[in-house]
Amino acid sequence: MAIDSHMHINSMVLNDEKKYIDLINQNSDIESVINVGLNLKTSQESIDISQSHSKFYSSIGVHPLYIDSQNLEELYELARHPKVVAIGEIGLDNTNSNLEEQRKYFLKQIIIANELHLPIIIHSNNSNKVVIDIFKRYEHPQYGCVFHCFQPDLEDLKYLESMGYYISFAGRITYKTAKKSIEVARMVPNELFLVETDSPYIAPEPLRGTINETANIKYIMEKLMEIKDVDYQEMEKITTENTKRLFKKML
């Protein structure tokens, strides 16, 4: 069975959330999922879903593109819930110019994660160097982190490896244009990568352009099996063990 380490079931673009929850509950190939919040509202919704569905875990946080007037005290309290396994997705996104404000939110949430002994899930859009600089100069995640949808760069990978940080692969690894991601996948040690769908976004080949769902994790795993030259069982074992090693509150 597989774990989808990053998805958004209560995303604003899905208008039939219940249908997608049922599909996961009924899918015997899926062990569990981490449903990621983007702000306080979607984080609270994620916790509500995790509370009533055993396969669901929550990561809660304020995404850099959703930072306006979000109350981080409230986030701190929510994060104590037993099914909250991480803080995220948090980070930096250079498609918006409010980078100073984004840095403040990011740093405060790293501190919250450290105080609560939780790992973080990082969203970094063309910002890996700045994220790494924040870690080096101010505060780094003391209970681990994963760069979700890692944007391929071998130098960044070297630093992450030296810190024992994880990267995760999503649908993009299946695209024809993914040459650099494939190179990174080849280089990353087997004990430092996760898989995710980031559903409902970025559907993998051969379903590119459709609404993505957790069942599609198999296409991402199949691509990685080819790159890493392992069979399906081995790929499941590697990614499940890695996910549970990072997100210690998962059962």
Ligand SMILES: [Zn+2]
């Ligand atoms: Zn996401």
